[in-house]
Amino acid sequence: MRPMTWLLLLGLLASTPLAVFDPPAFLQLVLLAAVFYPLVRNKRFQQFLQQLPRHYQFGLIVLFVLLLAGHLTRSKQRTFPFVVWPMYGFVVQTNLVQSYTVIGITTEGTFIEINPNHLYPSVYRGLVIRLKWMCLSEEEQPLLRQTIRAIGNEYQKQTGISLREVRIYYHWRPLGSEEQTTELIAVEPIP
Amino acid sequence: MTLLHANPSTSYTTSLRALIFLMWLLKFCLDPIQQMATLPQELIVPTAPVSWLPRGVQLLLLTEPALITLRLVGAVSAILTLVPGQIRWASLVCCTSATIYQSLIKGLGHVNHAEICLLLSTLVYTFSVWTPRPKVHPEPLILTLILLTTYVLTATYRLGHGNWRVFVSDSIIFWLADNCYQRNYYNFNWGEWVVDHQWKWIPMKIGFFLVTLLELTSPLVIILSVRYRVIYLFSMLGFHLAVLMTMNLLFWENMLLLGALLGLPEKWTEQPSVDSGASG
Numbered sequence: 224m225r226p227m228t229w230l231l232l233l234g235l236l237a238s239t240p241l242a243v244f245d246p247p248a249f250l251q252l253v254l255l256a257a258v259f260y261p262l263v264r265n266k267r268f269q270q271f272l273q274q275l276p277r278h279y280q281f282g283l284i285v286l287f288v289l290l291l292a293g294h295l296t297r298s299k300q301r302t303f304p305f306v307v308w309p310m311y312g313f314v315v316q317t318n319l320v321q322s323y324t325v326i327g328i329t330t331e332g333t334f335i336e337i338n339p340n341h342l343y344p345s346v347y348r349g350l351v352i353r354l355k356w357m358c359l360s361e362e363e364q365p366l367l368r369q370t371i372r373a374i375g376n377e378y379q380k381q382t383g384i385s386l387r388e389v390r391i392y393y394h395w396r397p398l399g400s401e402e403q404t405t406e407l408i409a410v411e412p413i414p
Numbered sequence: 415m416t417l418l419h420a421n422p423s424t425s426y427t428t429s430l431r432a433l434i435f436l437m438w439l440l441k442f443c444l445d446p447i448q449q450m451a452t453l454p455q456e457l458i459v460p461t462a463p464v465s466w467l468p469r470g471v472q473l474l475l476l477t478e479p480a481l482i483t484l485r486l487v488g489a490v491s492a493i494l495t496l497v498p499g500q501i502r503w504a505s506l507v508c509c510t511s512a513t514i515y516q517s518l519i520k521g522l523g524h525v526n527h528a529e530i531c532l533l534l535s536t537l538v539y540t541f542s543v544w545t546p547r548p549k550v551h552p553e554p555l556i557l558t559l560i561l562l563t564t565y566v567l568t569a570t571y572r573l574g575h576g577n578w579r580v581f582v583s584d585s586i587i588f589w590l591a592d593n594c595y596q597r598n599y600y601n602f603n604w605g606e607w608v609v610d611h612q613w614k615w616i617p618m619k620i621g622f623f624l625v626t627l628l629e630l631t632s633p634l635v636i637i638l639s640v641r642y643r644v645i646y647l648f649s650m651l652g653f654h655l656a657v658l659m660t661m662n663l664l665f666w667e668n669m670l671l672l673g674a675l676l677g678l679p680e681k682w683t684e685q686p687s688v689d690s691g692a693s694g
Contacts, residue, residue, distance in 0.1 A: 247574035247575045248574065250570075250573070250574040251567075251570040251571065251573075251574040254569075254570045254573060254574070254630065255566065255567075255570055258566055258630055258631060258632075258633055258634070259566075259633050261633070261634060261637060262633045262634070262636055262637055265417060265636075265637045267416075267417035267420055267637075268417055268636070268637065271417065271420060271550070271552070271555065274548070274549060274550060275548055275552055276545075276546065276548050278545050278546075279545070279548060279552055282541055282545075283556065286534075286538075286556075286560070287559075287563070290560070290563060290564075290567070291567075294567045294571070299461070299525045300459070300461040300462065300465065300520075300521070300525065301461075301462055301465070302462055303461035303462045303463075303516070303517060303520060303525060304513075304516065304530050304533050304534060304537075306525055306527070306530065307567075307571065308527065308564055308567040308568040308571055309568075309571050309575070310527065310568050310571075310572075311572060311576075311580070311585070311586060311589055311622070312568070312571040312572040312574075312575050312576045312580065313575055313576050313580065313585070314576055314579045314580050314583050314585050315583065315584070315585040315588040315589070317588075318584065318588065320588065320591040320592055320595055321592070322592075322595045322596040322597075323596070324597065325597075336597070338597050338599075339597075340597065340598055340599040341599065342449065343449055343450065343453065344445060344446065344599060345445050345446065345447045345449070345450060345519045346450060346453075346458075346519050346522040346523075347598070347599040348524050348526040348528075348599075348663075349519070349520070349521075349522035349523035349524040349526065350522060350523065351523075351524075351596055351597075351598065352523045352524040353457065353522055353523030353524070355596075356523065366454060366456055366457065369454040369456075370453065370454055370457060373452050373453050373454060376452065377449060377452050394595070396591075396595065398584060398587060398588055398591055398609070399587075399609065399610075399612055401610075
């Protein structure tokens with residue numbers, strides 16, 4: 224067998240504890256070994272690796288070990304940018320689809336829907352998820368009110384429309400149904 | 415069997431580097447990150463490596479003047495990477511600015527994966543300009559490996575943790591609904607068209623399984639025929655477009671990288687070959 228094959232087998236053997244303590248991670252390692260096997264057995268790929276200077280070979284190994292370690296340890300914040308890639312990788316246990324709406328009430332009394340993602344495009348994905356968490360958490364209500372006040376102020380600054388207050392509503396809807404339950408979560412006056 | 419980017423030309427490697435730093439230039443110019451300063455500071459807990467700094471420094475970085483400075487330094491250094499003779503320091507400064515920028519914006523609730531391949535590509539290019547140059551340009555193949563590995567990791571996680579149940583359950587339909595009922599940055603909402611008609615759920619689930627298989631077999635793109643590469647490229651671009659239209663999630667950085675790494679004919683990317691005799 225070639226050195227690369229030995230390396231793959233050794234890697235799998237070394238990860239035996241994973242098979243016991245974290246079967247999904249072990250299954251992932253087996254799949255990774257299977258899909259990368261044809262590549263590492265490719266002669267031209269081996270030549271490519273061999274002609275790289277030592278510092279490149281070392282850098283490449285470090286890079287891929289970090290990618291794999293961050294992924295298999297399901298790390299997010301601590302090891303960024305070497306993180307887990309879990310997109311749509313778990314079975315959803317609920318059929319209640321949840322969403323929120325931020326509403327601004329102008330000084331004239333008109334209700335306007337505010338899209339916070341357009342006010343903070345840098346963090347739009349994070350803001351959507353964080354606002355949902357805050358709506359559902361009792362402890363985070365003060366932070367939620369501070370956040371919707373900041374959203375109201377930013378909306379006034381960017382649009383020139385004066386607001387009297389900002390509200391956040393939460394919606395629940397069973398998957399496949401059009402019936403929606405709505406609850407007012409927080410109201411924050413805008414000074 | 416072939417090997418993609420076995421012997422890339424200098425002009426292609428340099429153009430790829432320029433594309434990567436131009437993508438950062440675009441981000442620094444267009445993304446108003448200083449607006450984050452108006453959000454409550456408790457809301458943002460930066461990721462590594464900024465999280466390794468004292469909290470006082472993290473809070474300083476989240477102030478409006480610091481964020482504007484970060485944008486300016488990032489944009490200027492990205493431009494300077496295009497100026498001959500400036501690449502070493504400019505790439506280092508741009509890479510550092512991009513890393514800080516990403517650590518800050520990923521610190522709000524969710525580590526969005528959209529820019530991670532771009533950031534890792536920047537690290538590779540910064541490494542390459544600071545180290546002695548090898549005989550061939552390895553960067554295009556390394557970038558391809560990184561990009562494709564992230565797709566493989568996504569697929570293996572789905573198969574390892576979600577296994578067959580993730581495909582037969584209504585999970586993918588739930589995520590469609592979750593993303594399209596919620597106000598997002600993009601609001602195409604074609605997902606509602608799927609969610610609201612149950613007969614469309616089965617084709618959606620089959621598509622989800624097929625995309626996972628395609629992601630899983632990504633490394634084969636490097637060694638299989640050009641025809642397979644083209645099929646793979648258009649399938650992945652179509653997949654990203656479908657994700658945008660149905661779930662309002664845009665991975666334009668990955669789409670550009672896929673196009674630049676897999677979509678160009680070899681006569682544009684490779685050096686005129688003197689047959690080495692290694693057909694593989």
